[in-house]
Amino acid sequence: MAGERIFENHVIRRRIDVPAIWDFALGPREVYPVPLDTPHGPEDISGGSAPPPFRGDEATELPSGYPHKMPVPGVWETSETGRFHRGRAYYRTAFMLDEAARVRLYFGGVSHTAWVYVDGEYADSHYNAFTAFEIVTGVLDAGEHVVEMEVSNGFSPESTLHTPQDYFTYGGINRPVVIETLPDIYIDRVEVETIELLETKARLRVAVELANAGKESGSVPLGADIPEAGIHVDFGETAVEPGGKTRVEREVTVPEPRRWGMFSGELYTIDVTTGEDDLIDRFGIRTVRVSGTDILLNGEAVRLWGFNRHEDHPEFGCALPLPAQYEDMRILLESGANFLRTSHYPNDPRTLDICDELGILVWEESHQRGLRIAGETWQPSMATMGLPKFMPQAVQCHREMLAQHYNHPSIIIWAHLNECAEAEEPGVSMFRELYDELKKDPSRPCTHASCYPWNGRALEFGDILSINAYLGWYGDSYENWTRYIDRLLPYQEKNLGVTPRPFIMSEFGAGAIRGFRAEHRPKWSEEYQADLLDRTLEQLVAHPRVNGMAIWQFCDVRVDDYVAIRRPRTMNNKGVVDENRRLKLAFDVVKKHYSALKKAYLESRP
Ligand code: ADA
Numbered sequence: 001m002a003g004e005r006i007f008e009n010h011v012i013r014r015r016i017d018v019p020a021i022w023d024f025a026l027g028p029r030e031v032y033p034v035p036l037d038t039p040h041g042p043e044d045i046s047g048g049s050a051p052p053p054f055r056g057d058e059a060t061e062l063p064s065g066y067p068h069k070m071p072v073p074g075v076w077e078t079s080e081t082g083r084f085h086r087g088r089a090y091y092r093t094a095f096m097l098d099e100a101a102r103v104r105l106y107f108g109g110v111s112h113t114a115w116v117y118v119d120g121e122y123a124d125s126h127y128n129a130f131t132a133f134e135i136v137t138g139v140l141d142a143g144e145h146v147v148e149m150e151v152s153n154g155f156s157p158e159s160t161l162h163t164p165q166d167y168f169t170y171g172g173i174n175r176p177v178v179i180e181t182l183p184d185i186y187i188d189r190v191e192v193e194t195i196e197l198l199e200t201k202a203r204l205r206v207a208v209e210l211a212n213a214g215k216e217s218g219s220v221p222l223g224a225d226i227p228e229a230g231i232h233v234d235f236g237e238t239a240v241e242p243g244g245k246t247r248v249e250r251e252v253t254v255p256e257p258r259r260w261g262m263f264s265g266e267l268y269t270i271d272v273t274t275g276e277d278d279l280i281d282r283f284g285i286r287t288v289r290v291s292g293t294d295i296l297l298n299g300e301a302v303r304l305w306g307f308n309r310h311e312d313h314p315e316f317g318c319a320l321p322l323p324a325q326y327e328d329m330r331i332l333l334e335s336g337a338n339f340l341r342t343s344h345y346p347n348d349p350r351t352l353d354i355c356d357e358l359g360i361l362v363w364e365e366s367h368q369r370g371l372r373i374a375g376e377t378w379q380p381s382m383a384t385m386g387l388p389k390f391m392p393q394a395v396q397c398h399r400e401m402l403a404q405h406y407n408h409p410s411i412i413i414w415a416h417l418n419e420c421a422e423a424e425e426p427g428v429s430m431f432r433e434l435y436d437e438l439k440k441d442p443s444r445p446c447t448h449a450s451c452y453p454w455n456g457r458a459l460e461f462g463d464i465l466s467i468n469a470y471l472g473w474y475g476d477s478y479e480n481w482t483r484y485i486d487r488l489l490p491y492q493e494k495n496l497g498v499t500p501r502p503f504i505m506s507e508f509g510a511g512a513i514r515g516f517r518a519e520h521r522p523k524w525s526e527e528y529q530a531d532l533l534d535r536t537l538e539q540l541v542a543h544p545r546v547n548g549m550a551i552w553q554f555c556d557v558r559v560d561d562y563v564a565i566r567r568p569r570t571m572n573n574k575g576v577v578d579e580n581r582r583l584k585l586a587f588d589v590v591k592k593h594y595s596a597l598k599k600a601y602l603e604s605r606p
Helices: 322-334 349-358 390-405 427-438 481-496 526-542 561-566 585-604
Strands: 021-029 035-038 041-044 068-071 087-097 101-107 113-118 121-127 133-140 143-152 177-182 185-197 201-212 218-226 231-240 245-255 268-273 278-283 288-291 294-297 300-302 304-308 339-341 361-365 411-415 465-468 503-507 548-551
Touching: 087 101, 101 113, 113 133, 121 133, 185 218, 185 268, 185 278, 201 218, 201 231, 218 245, 231 245, 304 361, 304 503, 304 585, 322 349, 339 548, 349 361, 349 390, 390 411, 390 427, 465 481, 481 526, 526 548, 526 585
Parallel strands: 304 339, 304 548, 339 361, 361 411, 465 503, 503 548
Antiparallel strands: 021 068, 021 087, 035 041, 087 143, 101 133, 101 177, 113 121, 113 143, 185 201, 201 245, 218 231, 218 268, 268 278, 288 294, 294 300
16 A cells, blocks of 8 residues: 555545656756855855746746656655756656546645646645645546646745755655545545543544535535444534535543553544545544643653654655655664654654554654744845745644644644744744644644754743753763753743743754764764763753753754755764664664663553
């Protein structure tokens, strides 16, 4: 089953075969003048390249021919055809209908902007590689239909989430494409929230959203089954206006609930049907909330110990196939970790499905990394929050993340705005507005990873305080973590309004080039990274106010040329495994600390 999930999510709804190899053509490159802040003002360092004759949010013309082939899902940088292409490219495929039908085209992710055409007619566009989008057509005739797509991975001023970064923005269709037929009234989504969890029963809120793509009002018999609990929810005949949506909710009680928990991925299935359509999803019965300085999972205080992980791989770019995703989660568990931070964007739903099954706790974050306010000067990644497109693109990513990933029990924290400009206005107001978006889901605490520990004016907005700091790498010493935290928390309470709350060290670590061994343990050696993580984890684990820790980072990842001067191999080398998932010395050091935490937790279980 090569769908967008690791389980079958439809029985009634018909799925149409999507070719694995699409036609492909390269388009114009997108190179923009990159002004450099110099003493005498911004200077174009792009070598005089004129900007392309189109804006980054405008489509160009579809090509007259497609001379190449490209696998989907996939990114063009992993093929000699598109190895170093930054700009536009075009895809084409076709599908067959054996009878007239309305069709849903689902795109799990396109990096980073897509303009989609069906039978030569423009249908819709989408920005951001890490959230899905769909196109619902009118009723198409029986026969062959052509889907074409223009894709951009260009760094234009119209792209404010994908910018030259300390990770790489690939180009391509990076997540699965699904094509299905739909009746006029179809099931759009389902939400299941645990609203009360007692020893002998759990109360759930079940919400279903129907959509009507037809031209007439209509109603359908709507029901949902939770087979593992022997529950049937009857919503009755449900009406939907043409072109509209209807949301219905019910509360149900589950006796003797099997709780979802850490290392215990107990899952339930919900099977929603209208007779003509169906949608199957999975959920977990669990609660997560903040109380004082504790994070409570099912009412019990928990600690989080794990990694930051980019979706990146030398063979697949950001389009990791399921086996590679599964192997990453296996390695994470092998280290003794219980925690994954999806730095810095919503992850592939299949990775989240795996975390649901394995009982891995997830901090999922919307796609913003290291974006700051600036004046008129446009510099990649250094002056992006001030661009007109930033807020609408950030809000869209927040909303898509919450809507699409709501039912994953593994997601216990929503986050956003990693190391974004929170020291002064207008950044602080942007943080406040975007926190309002995250708090639309009150069932999970929220936070942001900050690099402004002494002057962050948005730190008080999160339910959890999260700080990125690299003692022993970008300065200071890795012997000073205890003293750093003992000074930081009272300072923030006194000066930044950060009243006592759970505290996560959301990033710390060191670079190491795998294979560079040196007796005097210099920076970039595997020994130095192992020493730094050993002493850091000793202090963080021992500190009573540290609720969570996430090493930067799980594996070495490719970075954009823009930051390459500080990144040997044009890679961020702070992984505890390299890009090919080969262990560094630090892995066993981390495993020592994380396995001890896991052992103590498991032994504390009744
Ligand atoms: C920051 C950032 C990470 C990475 C890290 C590093 O904390 O959040 O994405 O760039 O620094 O390696 O320096």
